[in-house]
Amino acid sequence: MKRELTQTDAGPRLSAAYWRLWWSTGINSIGDGAFAAVVPLLAVTVTRDPRLVSVVSAATYLPWLLLSLPAGALVDRHDRVGLMWRTQAIQAVIVSVIAVLAAFGQIGIPALAIMAFGLGACAVVFANAAQAVLPDIVAKPLLHKANGYQQTITTIGLQFAGPPLGSLLFVVAVALPFGMDAASFALSAALLATLPRRTRRQVEHPSMRTAIADGLRWLARHRLLRTLAVLLGVNTFCWQLGNVTLVLLATQTLRLDAPGYGLLLAGAAIGSLLGGLVSARVVKRVGALPALLTALATNVVIFVGIGLSPNAMVLGVLLAINGFVITLWSIVTVSIRQQIVPSEMLGRVNSIYRMLGWGLIPLGALAGGLVAHAFGLRAPYPVAGVLRGIALLAAMPVLIRALRDRWGGGDAHPPDRL
Numbered sequence: 001m002k003r004e005l006t007q008t009d010a011g012p013r014l015s016a017a018y019w020r021l022w023w024s025t026g027i028n029s030i031g032d033g034a035f036a037a038v039v040p041l042l043a044v045t046v047t048r049d050p051r052l053v054s055v056v057s058a059a060t061y062l063p064w065l066l067l068s069l070p071a072g073a074l075v076d077r078h079d080r081v082g083l084m085w086r087t088q089a090i091q092a093v094i095v096s097v098i099a100v101l102a103a104f105g106q107i108g109i110p111a112l113a114i115m116a117f118g119l120g121a122c123a124v125v126f127a128n129a130a131q132a133v134l135p136d137i138v139a140k141p142l143l144h145k146a147n148g149y150q151q152t153i154t155t156i157g158l159q160f161a162g163p164p165l166g167s168l169l170f171v172v173a174v175a176l177p178f179g180m181d182a183a184s185f186a187l188s189a190a191l192l193a194t195l196p197r198r199t200r201r202q203v204e205h206p207s208m209r210t211a212i213a214d215g216l217r218w219l220a221r222h223r224l225l226r227t228l229a230v231l232l233g234v235n236t237f238c239w240q241l242g243n244v245t246l247v248l249l250a251t252q253t254l255r256l257d258a259p260g261y262g263l264l265l266a267g268a269a270i271g272s273l274l275g276g277l278v279s280a281r282v283v284k285r286v287g288a289l290p291a292l293l294t295a296l297a298t299n300v301v302i303f304v305g306i307g308l309s310p311n312a313m314v315l316g317v318l319l320a321i322n323g324f325v326i327t328l329w330s331i332v333t334v335s336i337r338q339q340i341v342p343s344e345m346l347g348r349v350n351s352i353y354r355m356l357g358w359g360l361i362p363l364g365a366l367a368g369g370l371v372a373h374a375f376g377l378r379a380p381y382p383v384a385g386v387l388r389g390i391a392l393l394a395a396m397p398v399l400i401r402a403l404r405d406r407w408g409g410g411d412a413h414p415p416d417r418l
Contacts, residue, residue, distance in 0.1 A: 017137045017195050018146060024191040025130075026153040028088065031184025033162015034177045035095065037262050038170045040247035042102060043112060045174070048252075050377070052109050054244045054369025058362035059113040061240070063120040065359035071124045072351030073208040080133040085192035087122040087129075092185035094118050099178035128351060137195065151276060159269025167262025215348030224402035225340065225353070227395050228333055232357035234391040235299070238384035240364030242303055245372040245380055253377050254312045264312060268319035275327025283332060292332045293399065295325040296392050303385030307378045 039060075043053045075083065094115050101107040138146045169176035206214075219225055250256045250264055283291045302322045309315035337350065368380040375383075 014142055014146060014149075015137060020191050020194055021134075021137065022149055022153060024188040025150055026157050027184050027191070028188040029154045029157025030162045030165065031095075031157075031181035031188075033158040033160075034166025034169065035162075035181040036158070037163035037166040037265055038177045039112070039116070041167070041170055041251075041258055041261070042107065042174065043109065044247060044251065046107065046109055046112070048248075050245050050248055050372040051366075051369040053248065054365045054372075055109060056113050056116050057240065057244045058365035060116040060120045061358060061361035061365065062117060063124045064355060065362060067121055067124045068128075068351055068355035068359065069212050070208060071128045072348060073211050074125065075128045075132050076211070079197060080129040080136070081192060081195045081197055083129040084126055084133065084195075085189040087126040088185045088189035088192060091119055091122045092182045092189065094122075095178050095182040095185060099175040099182060102178055103173070103175035131350070133195075136197075152273075155269060155273050155276065159272060160266050163265040163269075164259065164262040167258045171258050211348060212352075215352050219349050219352050222340070223398060225337065225349070227398045227402070228336070229353050229356040231296075231391055231395045232333070232353070233360045235296075235388055236357055237360035237364035237367075238303070238388045238391075240361045241368040241371065241387075242306065242381035242384040244365040244368035245377055248372065249307075249377045250312065250315065254309070254315065256312055260312065264316050264319070267316040268323050271320035271323030271325075272327050275324040276331075282328060288332050288336075289400070291328055293396075295329040295332075296388075298325045299329075300385050300389040300392060303388060304382045307381030307385075 039056060040053060043056050047053065098107065098112070098115055101111060134146060134150070166177040166180070169180060219229065247261060250261050251258075256264060286294075299322065302318050302325070306315060306318050306322070309318060337353065364384075368384075371380045371383055
Protein backbone atom coordinates (compact mmCIF):
# COMPACT_ATOMS: atom_id res chain seq x y z
CA MET A 1 0.00 0.00 0.00
CA LYS A 2 1.45 3.36 -0.99
CA ARG A 3 2.25 5.89 1.66
CA GLU A 4 0.66 9.31 1.27
CA LEU A 5 2.84 12.38 1.35
CA THR A 6 2.15 15.59 3.19
CA GLN A 7 4.18 18.78 3.25
CA THR A 8 5.33 17.93 6.78
CA ASP A 9 7.28 15.02 5.32
CA ALA A 10 9.52 17.41 3.45
CA GLY A 11 12.91 17.90 5.04
CA PRO A 12 15.80 20.26 4.35
CA ARG A 13 17.12 17.98 1.61
CA LEU A 14 15.55 16.63 -1.55
CA SER A 15 13.71 13.42 -0.71
CA ALA A 16 14.21 9.92 -2.03
CA ALA A 17 10.89 10.33 -3.86
CA TYR A 18 12.28 13.32 -5.72
CA TRP A 19 15.38 11.43 -6.77
CA ARG A 20 13.21 8.62 -8.14
CA LEU A 21 11.41 11.28 -10.18
CA TRP A 22 14.79 12.68 -11.26
CA TRP A 23 16.03 9.27 -12.39
CA SER A 24 12.75 8.69 -14.22
CA THR A 25 13.16 12.02 -16.01
CA GLY A 26 16.73 11.24 -17.00
CA ILE A 27 15.97 7.75 -18.31
CA ASN A 28 12.93 8.93 -20.21
CA SER A 29 14.77 11.95 -21.65
CA ILE A 30 17.49 9.77 -23.18
CA GLY A 31 14.85 7.62 -24.87
CA ASP A 32 12.94 10.69 -26.05
CA GLY A 33 16.12 12.26 -27.40
CA ALA A 34 16.89 9.12 -29.39
CA PHE A 35 13.30 8.99 -30.66
CA ALA A 36 13.32 12.66 -31.72
CA ALA A 37 16.50 12.11 -33.75
CA VAL A 38 15.49 8.90 -35.51
CA VAL A 39 11.83 9.56 -36.37
CA PRO A 40 12.77 12.04 -39.13
CA LEU A 41 15.49 9.63 -40.28
CA LEU A 42 12.91 6.84 -40.45
CA ALA A 43 10.50 9.12 -42.31
CA VAL A 44 13.23 9.93 -44.85
CA THR A 45 13.70 6.21 -45.53
CA VAL A 46 9.99 6.01 -46.39
CA THR A 47 9.68 9.19 -48.46
CA ARG A 48 11.78 12.12 -49.65
CA ASP A 49 8.75 14.39 -50.03
CA PRO A 50 9.13 17.21 -47.45
CA ARG A 51 5.36 17.57 -47.27
CA LEU A 52 4.96 13.99 -46.04
CA VAL A 53 7.90 14.32 -43.62
CA SER A 54 6.20 17.40 -42.17
CA VAL A 55 2.96 15.45 -41.60
CA VAL A 56 4.67 13.25 -38.99
CA SER A 57 6.00 16.27 -37.11
CA ALA A 58 2.60 17.98 -37.27
CA ALA A 59 0.90 14.87 -35.85
CA THR A 60 3.34 14.84 -32.90
CA TYR A 61 2.46 18.38 -31.84
CA LEU A 62 -1.23 18.48 -32.81
CA PRO A 63 -2.34 17.21 -29.35
CA TRP A 64 -0.95 20.39 -27.79
CA LEU A 65 -3.56 22.31 -29.77
CA LEU A 66 -6.43 19.87 -29.28
CA LEU A 67 -5.88 18.46 -25.79
CA SER A 68 -3.91 20.96 -23.70
CA LEU A 69 -6.91 22.66 -22.07
CA PRO A 70 -8.81 19.51 -21.04
CA ALA A 71 -5.54 17.90 -19.93
CA GLY A 72 -4.93 20.76 -17.50
CA ALA A 73 -8.37 20.30 -15.95
CA LEU A 74 -7.88 16.51 -15.88
CA VAL A 75 -4.66 16.88 -13.90
CA ASP A 76 -6.45 18.97 -11.26
CA ARG A 77 -9.11 16.29 -10.77
CA HIS A 78 -7.18 13.01 -10.67
CA ASP A 79 -4.14 11.43 -9.07
CA ARG A 80 -1.17 13.04 -10.81
CA VAL A 81 1.30 10.24 -10.12
CA GLY A 82 -1.14 7.71 -11.55
CA LEU A 83 -1.62 9.80 -14.67
CA MET A 84 2.15 10.06 -15.12
CA TRP A 85 3.06 6.38 -14.90
CA ARG A 86 0.04 5.25 -16.92
CA THR A 87 0.79 7.61 -19.80
CA GLN A 88 4.41 6.42 -19.81
CA ALA A 89 3.24 2.80 -19.94
CA ILE A 90 0.98 3.60 -22.91
CA GLN A 91 3.87 5.33 -24.66
CA ALA A 92 6.02 2.23 -24.12
CA VAL A 93 3.41 0.13 -25.92
CA ILE A 94 3.12 2.59 -28.83
CA VAL A 95 6.88 2.80 -29.37
CA SER A 96 7.15 -1.00 -29.15
CA VAL A 97 4.69 -1.27 -32.03
CA ILE A 98 6.77 1.19 -34.05
CA ALA A 99 9.90 -0.88 -33.34
CA VAL A 100 8.26 -4.09 -34.56
CA LEU A 101 6.86 -2.46 -37.72
CA ALA A 102 10.20 -0.80 -38.46
CA ALA A 103 12.06 -4.09 -37.96
CA PHE A 104 9.92 -5.77 -40.62
CA GLY A 105 9.89 -2.76 -42.94
CA GLN A 106 6.14 -2.34 -42.61
CA ILE A 107 6.04 1.23 -41.30
CA GLY A 108 4.54 3.94 -43.51
CA ILE A 109 3.85 7.64 -43.14
CA PRO A 110 0.15 7.17 -42.14
CA ALA A 111 1.00 4.65 -39.40
CA LEU A 112 3.92 6.75 -38.20
CA ALA A 113 1.72 9.86 -38.05
CA ILE A 114 -1.03 8.06 -36.10
CA MET A 115 1.44 6.71 -33.56
CA ALA A 116 3.15 10.10 -33.29
CA PHE A 117 -0.22 11.62 -32.45
CA GLY A 118 -0.78 8.99 -29.76
CA LEU A 119 2.61 9.68 -28.22
CA GLY A 120 1.93 13.41 -28.34
CA ALA A 121 -1.43 12.99 -26.61
CA CYS A 122 0.24 11.08 -23.77
CA ALA A 123 2.97 13.74 -23.57
CA VAL A 124 0.40 16.50 -23.08
CA VAL A 125 -1.12 14.76 -20.06
CA PHE A 126 2.28 13.74 -18.68
CA ALA A 127 3.81 17.22 -19.00
CA ASN A 128 0.88 18.89 -17.24
CA ALA A 129 0.92 16.30 -14.44
CA ALA A 130 4.71 16.47 -14.04
CA GLN A 131 4.66 20.25 -13.57
CA ALA A 132 1.91 19.95 -10.96
CA VAL A 133 3.32 17.00 -9.00
CA LEU A 134 6.70 18.49 -8.08
CA PRO A 135 5.37 20.69 -5.23
CA ASP A 136 3.75 17.53 -3.80
CA ILE A 137 7.12 15.85 -3.23
CA VAL A 138 9.46 18.83 -2.74
CA ALA A 139 9.36 21.43 0.03
CA LYS A 140 8.73 24.96 -1.21
CA PRO A 141 12.22 26.27 -0.30
CA LEU A 142 13.75 23.52 -2.45
CA LEU A 143 11.56 23.95 -5.54
CA HIS A 144 14.06 26.16 -7.34
CA LYS A 145 16.87 23.65 -6.85
CA ALA A 146 14.62 20.73 -7.81
CA ASN A 147 13.44 22.44 -11.00
CA GLY A 148 17.03 23.26 -11.89
CA TYR A 149 18.08 19.63 -11.53
CA GLN A 150 15.09 18.54 -13.61
CA GLN A 151 15.94 20.97 -16.39
CA THR A 152 19.59 19.94 -16.43
CA ILE A 153 18.92 16.20 -16.68
CA THR A 154 16.24 16.80 -19.31
CA THR A 155 18.63 18.82 -21.48
CA ILE A 156 21.41 16.26 -21.12
CA GLY A 157 19.17 13.33 -22.02
CA LEU A 158 16.95 14.93 -24.63
CA GLN A 159 19.58 16.90 -26.49
CA PHE A 160 23.04 15.53 -25.63
CA ALA A 161 22.91 11.80 -24.91
CA GLY A 162 19.76 10.69 -26.74
CA PRO A 163 20.22 12.05 -30.30
CA PRO A 164 23.72 10.69 -31.04
CA LEU A 165 22.91 7.38 -29.33
CA GLY A 166 19.70 7.02 -31.29
CA SER A 167 21.41 7.91 -34.56
CA LEU A 168 24.17 5.35 -33.98
CA LEU A 169 21.65 2.62 -33.10
CA PHE A 170 19.64 3.52 -36.21
CA VAL A 171 22.70 2.76 -38.34
CA VAL A 172 23.04 -0.67 -36.70
CA ALA A 173 19.36 -1.57 -37.02
CA VAL A 174 16.34 0.61 -37.69
CA ALA A 175 14.31 -0.88 -34.82
CA LEU A 176 17.00 -0.57 -32.13
CA PRO A 177 16.48 3.08 -31.07
CA PHE A 178 12.72 2.55 -30.87
CA GLY A 179 13.24 -0.51 -28.70
CA MET A 180 15.49 1.55 -26.44
CA ASP A 181 12.85 4.28 -26.19
CA ALA A 182 10.17 1.72 -25.31
CA ALA A 183 12.41 0.32 -22.57
CA SER A 184 13.03 3.84 -21.22
CA PHE A 185 9.28 4.49 -21.01
CA ALA A 186 8.71 1.19 -19.21
CA LEU A 187 11.49 1.78 -16.68
CA SER A 188 10.34 5.36 -16.14
CA ALA A 189 6.78 4.17 -15.52
CA ALA A 190 8.02 1.63 -12.97
CA LEU A 191 9.92 4.34 -11.07
CA LEU A 192 7.00 6.76 -11.18
CA ALA A 193 4.62 4.13 -9.82
CA THR A 194 6.67 4.08 -6.59
CA LEU A 195 6.18 7.78 -5.89
CA PRO A 196 4.07 8.64 -2.86
CA ARG A 197 0.71 10.30 -3.34
CA ARG A 198 -0.08 13.52 -1.55
CA THR A 199 -3.25 13.64 0.55
CA ARG A 200 -5.80 15.67 -1.39
CA ARG A 201 -8.93 17.16 0.07
CA GLN A 202 -12.21 16.17 -1.51
CA VAL A 203 -13.55 19.40 -2.98
CA GLU A 204 -16.23 20.15 -5.48
CA HIS A 205 -14.53 21.34 -8.63
CA PRO A 206 -16.21 23.71 -11.06
CA SER A 207 -17.09 22.19 -14.38
CA MET A 208 -14.22 21.76 -16.79
CA ARG A 209 -15.78 24.34 -19.11
CA THR A 210 -16.08 26.90 -16.30
CA ALA A 211 -12.50 26.37 -15.08
CA ILE A 212 -11.09 26.73 -18.59
CA ALA A 213 -13.23 29.80 -19.28
CA ASP A 214 -11.99 31.52 -16.10
CA GLY A 215 -8.39 31.02 -17.15
CA LEU A 216 -9.07 32.23 -20.67
CA ARG A 217 -10.73 35.40 -19.39
CA TRP A 218 -7.88 36.14 -17.01
CA LEU A 219 -5.23 35.83 -19.71
CA ALA A 220 -7.27 37.73 -22.29
CA ARG A 221 -7.54 40.72 -19.93
CA HIS A 222 -3.81 40.87 -19.17
CA ARG A 223 -2.07 42.94 -21.85
CA LEU A 224 1.52 41.83 -21.24
CA LEU A 225 0.92 38.10 -20.88
CA ARG A 226 -1.59 38.15 -23.73
CA THR A 227 1.04 39.74 -25.98
CA LEU A 228 3.76 37.32 -24.87
CA ALA A 229 1.48 34.32 -25.44
CA VAL A 230 0.63 35.44 -28.98
CA LEU A 231 4.29 36.20 -29.70
CA LEU A 232 5.28 32.77 -28.40
CA GLY A 233 2.70 31.18 -30.69
CA VAL A 234 4.11 33.00 -33.72
CA ASN A 235 7.67 32.13 -32.72
CA THR A 236 6.99 28.41 -32.24
CA PHE A 237 5.08 28.36 -35.54
CA CYS A 238 8.14 29.85 -37.22
CA TRP A 239 10.53 27.59 -35.29
CA GLN A 240 8.78 24.50 -36.62
CA LEU A 241 8.38 26.03 -40.08
CA GLY A 242 12.15 26.05 -40.32
CA ASN A 243 12.97 23.05 -38.14
CA VAL A 244 10.65 20.50 -39.78
CA THR A 245 12.94 20.04 -42.79
CA LEU A 246 16.22 20.45 -40.89
CA VAL A 247 16.91 16.74 -41.35
CA LEU A 248 16.61 17.15 -45.13
CA LEU A 249 18.75 20.30 -45.16
CA ALA A 250 21.44 18.51 -43.14
CA THR A 251 21.40 15.13 -44.90
CA GLN A 252 20.62 16.14 -48.50
CA THR A 253 21.94 19.67 -48.97
CA LEU A 254 24.90 19.54 -46.55
CA ARG A 255 25.51 15.79 -46.99
CA LEU A 256 25.60 14.71 -43.34
CA ASP A 257 25.12 11.02 -42.52
CA ALA A 258 22.85 9.77 -39.72
CA PRO A 259 25.51 9.90 -36.94
CA GLY A 260 26.54 13.36 -38.15
CA TYR A 261 22.95 14.54 -37.91
CA GLY A 262 22.71 13.27 -34.34
CA LEU A 263 25.94 15.07 -33.42
CA LEU A 264 24.60 18.23 -35.04
CA LEU A 265 21.56 18.10 -32.75
CA ALA A 266 23.78 17.41 -29.73
CA GLY A 267 26.04 20.32 -30.67
CA ALA A 268 23.03 22.61 -30.92
CA ALA A 269 22.08 21.58 -27.38
CA ILE A 270 25.32 23.08 -26.05
CA GLY A 271 23.81 26.51 -26.59
CA SER A 272 20.70 25.56 -24.63
CA LEU A 273 22.77 24.20 -21.74
CA LEU A 274 24.94 27.31 -21.61
CA GLY A 275 21.83 29.46 -21.71
CA GLY A 276 20.44 27.65 -18.68
CA LEU A 277 23.71 28.08 -16.78
CA VAL A 278 24.35 31.78 -17.41
CA SER A 279 20.96 33.31 -18.20
CA ALA A 280 20.29 34.41 -14.62
CA ARG A 281 23.60 36.32 -14.60
CA VAL A 282 22.84 37.86 -17.99
CA VAL A 283 19.45 39.08 -16.79
CA LYS A 284 20.98 40.41 -13.56
CA ARG A 285 23.67 42.30 -15.46
CA VAL A 286 21.69 43.81 -18.36
CA GLY A 287 18.11 43.65 -17.10
CA ALA A 288 15.11 41.59 -18.13
CA LEU A 289 13.92 43.95 -20.87
CA PRO A 290 17.23 44.19 -22.78
CA ALA A 291 17.80 40.43 -22.39
CA LEU A 292 14.34 39.60 -23.72
CA LEU A 293 14.46 41.93 -26.70
CA THR A 294 18.05 40.96 -27.57
CA ALA A 295 17.12 37.28 -27.53
CA LEU A 296 14.11 37.84 -29.78
CA ALA A 297 16.05 40.02 -32.24
CA THR A 298 18.92 37.51 -32.34
CA ASN A 299 16.46 34.73 -33.19
CA VAL A 300 15.38 36.68 -36.27
CA VAL A 301 18.95 37.04 -37.56
CA ILE A 302 19.90 33.44 -36.70
CA PHE A 303 16.93 31.97 -38.57
CA VAL A 304 17.85 33.81 -41.75
CA GLY A 305 21.47 32.69 -41.33
CA ILE A 306 20.60 29.02 -40.82
CA GLY A 307 18.99 28.83 -44.24
CA LEU A 308 22.13 30.32 -45.80
CA SER A 309 24.62 28.05 -43.97
CA PRO A 310 27.40 27.01 -46.38
CA ASN A 311 28.40 23.91 -44.38
CA ALA A 312 27.53 21.79 -41.34
CA MET A 313 30.00 23.62 -39.08
CA VAL A 314 28.34 26.99 -39.63
CA LEU A 315 24.92 25.37 -39.24
CA GLY A 316 25.93 23.84 -35.92
CA VAL A 317 27.26 27.15 -34.55
CA LEU A 318 24.10 28.99 -35.55
CA LEU A 319 21.91 26.30 -33.99
CA ALA A 320 23.93 26.56 -30.77
CA ILE A 321 23.47 30.34 -30.62
CA ASN A 322 19.79 29.88 -31.35
CA GLY A 323 19.49 27.41 -28.45
CA PHE A 324 21.15 29.92 -26.12
CA VAL A 325 18.80 32.80 -26.91
CA ILE A 326 15.71 30.58 -26.86
CA THR A 327 16.62 29.44 -23.34
CA LEU A 328 17.21 33.05 -22.30
CA TRP A 329 13.83 34.11 -23.68
CA SER A 330 12.10 31.19 -21.98
CA ILE A 331 13.57 31.90 -18.54
CA VAL A 332 12.58 35.59 -18.67
CA THR A 333 8.99 34.88 -19.73
CA VAL A 334 8.52 32.03 -17.23
CA SER A 335 9.70 34.37 -14.46
CA ILE A 336 7.19 36.99 -15.60
CA ARG A 337 4.33 34.49 -15.36
CA GLN A 338 5.43 33.24 -11.96
CA GLN A 339 5.54 36.80 -10.58
CA ILE A 340 2.30 38.06 -12.10
CA VAL A 341 -0.23 35.19 -12.21
CA PRO A 342 -2.09 34.50 -8.93
CA SER A 343 -1.23 31.06 -7.55
CA GLU A 344 -4.83 29.86 -7.75
CA MET A 345 -4.87 30.65 -11.49
CA LEU A 346 -1.34 29.55 -12.39
CA GLY A 347 -2.18 26.03 -13.56
CA ARG A 348 -4.97 27.11 -15.89
CA VAL A 349 -3.15 30.15 -17.22
CA ASN A 350 -0.01 28.06 -17.84
CA SER A 351 -2.03 25.44 -19.70
CA ILE A 352 -3.68 28.09 -21.90
CA TYR A 353 -0.36 29.84 -22.43
CA ARG A 354 1.23 26.57 -23.47
CA MET A 355 -1.64 25.74 -25.80
CA LEU A 356 -1.19 29.08 -27.54
CA GLY A 357 2.57 28.63 -27.56
CA TRP A 358 2.64 25.06 -28.86
CA GLY A 359 -0.69 24.85 -30.63
CA LEU A 360 0.57 26.42 -33.85
CA ILE A 361 3.54 24.05 -34.15
CA PRO A 362 1.59 21.54 -36.33
CA LEU A 363 0.62 24.34 -38.72
CA GLY A 364 4.24 25.49 -38.78
CA ALA A 365 5.32 21.96 -39.68
CA LEU A 366 2.88 21.76 -42.58
CA ALA A 367 3.83 25.24 -43.76
CA GLY A 368 7.53 24.34 -43.64
CA GLY A 369 6.95 21.27 -45.77
CA LEU A 370 5.06 23.30 -48.36
CA VAL A 371 7.67 26.07 -48.44
CA ALA A 372 10.52 23.56 -48.81
CA HIS A 373 8.66 21.73 -51.59
CA ALA A 374 7.96 24.96 -53.49
CA PHE A 375 11.17 26.93 -52.95
CA GLY A 376 13.85 24.46 -51.83
CA LEU A 377 15.21 23.11 -48.57
CA ARG A 378 17.01 26.35 -47.64
CA ALA A 379 13.89 28.52 -47.87
CA PRO A 380 11.91 27.68 -44.69
CA TYR A 381 14.36 29.20 -42.19
CA PRO A 382 14.69 32.63 -43.90
CA VAL A 383 10.91 32.78 -44.38
CA ALA A 384 10.47 31.96 -40.67
CA GLY A 385 13.03 34.62 -39.74
CA VAL A 386 11.20 37.33 -41.66
CA LEU A 387 7.87 36.36 -40.05
CA ARG A 388 9.46 36.44 -36.57
CA GLY A 389 10.86 39.89 -37.31
CA ILE A 390 7.45 41.23 -38.33
CA ALA A 391 5.83 39.79 -35.19
CA LEU A 392 8.53 41.30 -32.97
CA LEU A 393 8.10 44.74 -34.50
CA ALA A 394 4.34 44.53 -33.97
CA ALA A 395 4.74 43.50 -30.32
CA MET A 396 7.60 45.88 -29.47
CA PRO A 397 5.52 48.87 -28.23
CA VAL A 398 3.54 46.68 -25.81
CA LEU A 399 6.64 44.86 -24.57
CA ILE A 400 8.64 48.02 -23.97
CA ARG A 401 5.80 49.82 -22.20
CA ALA A 402 4.70 46.88 -20.05
CA LEU A 403 8.15 45.57 -19.17
CA ARG A 404 9.41 49.04 -18.26
CA ASP A 405 6.42 49.44 -15.96
CA ARG A 406 7.21 46.10 -14.32
CA TRP A 407 11.01 46.30 -14.09
CA GLY A 408 11.91 49.92 -14.78
CA GLY A 409 13.03 52.49 -12.26
CA GLY A 410 10.64 54.23 -9.91
CA ASP A 411 7.32 52.89 -8.78
CA ALA A 412 6.10 49.98 -10.83
CA HIS A 413 2.43 49.63 -11.64
CA PRO A 414 0.58 46.86 -9.85
CA PRO A 415 0.55 43.64 -11.86
CA ASP A 416 -3.13 43.95 -12.79
CA ARG A 417 -2.41 47.23 -14.56
CA LEU A 418 0.36 45.89 -16.77
